[in-house]
Amino acid sequence: MENLNNKMRSIMFAFKARGLEIFTDANLTDRFVMTRLVCSDCSAFFHTNLQECYLCGEINYYLLECKDCDTKRSITSGSRMCRICHPDTDITEPETLVYKCVNSKCVSNTDSNAKKEINNSKNEGVFKRNNSWNLSCTFCIECGSPKHEYKNFRVFLYAEPFDKTNYKEFTQNKENDDVIILKKYSSSKIYYDYQIIGGEYTPGSFDKDLDQIVDEILA
Numbered sequence: 001m002e003n004l005n006n007k008m009r010s011i012m013f014a015f016k017a018r019g020l021e022i023f024t025d026a027n028l029t030d031r032f033v034m035t036r037l038v039c040s041d042c043s044a045f046f047h048t049n050l051q052e053c054y055l056c057g058e059i060n061y062y063l064l065e066c067k068d069c070d071t072k073r074s075i076t077s078g079s080r081m082c083r084i085c086h087p088d089t090d091i092t093e094p095e096t097l098v099y100k101c102v103n104s105k106c107v108s109n110t111d112s113n114a115k116k117e118i119n120n121s122k123n124e125g126v127f128k129r130n131n132s133w134n135l136s137c138t139f140c141i142e143c144g145s146p147k148h149e150y151k152n153f154r155v156f157l158y159a160e161p162f163d164k165t166n167y168k169e170f171t172q173n174k175e176n177d178d179v180i181i182l183k184k185y186s187s188s189k190i191y192y193d194y195q196i197i198g199g200e201y202t203p204g205s206f207d208k209d210l211d212q213i214v215d216e217i218l219a
């Protein structure tokens with residue numbers, strides 16, 4: 001007999017890669033369970049890795065910004081030198097990219113003393129790790145509630161050749177908030193789609209890759 005856990009391995013990994021806790025049951029090989037922190041009041045996902053600016057409450061978008069010309073760059077870019085201010089690749093050039101707060105009205109961007117103190121090459125901006133100017137979000141970003149709880153979501157795999165009638169039958173015994181990942185093989189390629197039971201999106205287009213799907217599910 002085919003081991004469904006094997007088929008689900010890449011899917012489980014895509015969730016695990018985003019830091020989610022995954023549980024499997026040896027007796028239930030068509031599914032796994034993921035655990036997420038949700039808001040107790042509106043049940044939106046609670047993003048515990050989110051940070052906010054202590055000064056203005058703006059969220060960390062994980063960007064580097066030049067303190068001189070405001071050019072933004074992803075934090076994955078290795079260099080801390082701004083190529084707009086310093087187009088020549090001279091290694092002695094100052095590192096002006098810092099982890100600034102993106103809110104232009106934030107004190108860290110408007111007050112000249114605060115700017116000098118926070119956005120310098122020593123403190124490296126509001127969102128530099130372990131700075132006292134940022135803190136983990138402790139409120140729901142949707143409704144502002146501080147209450148949260150863990151909730152389990154069941155994730156199923158539908159790997160049959162996609163067929164509307166058959167799929168409808170498959171979803172019959174599912175509950176609201178169950179996640180179904182649809183997987184389809186076509187000319188030796190794999191295509192994915194998904195559905196959250198009770199959600200708005202209806203599957204059938206198979207035009208997303210697994211990472212996109214996981215991002216949409218967790219958004």
Ligand SMILES: [Zn+2]
Pocket residue numbers: 053054055056057058101102103106107108126
């Ligand atoms: Zn701020």
Ligand SMILES: [Zn+2]
Pocket residue numbers: 066067068069070071082083084085086096
């Ligand atoms: Zn610059």
Ligand SMILES: [Zn+2]
Pocket residue numbers: 039040041042043044140141142143144145
């Ligand atoms: Zn909420």
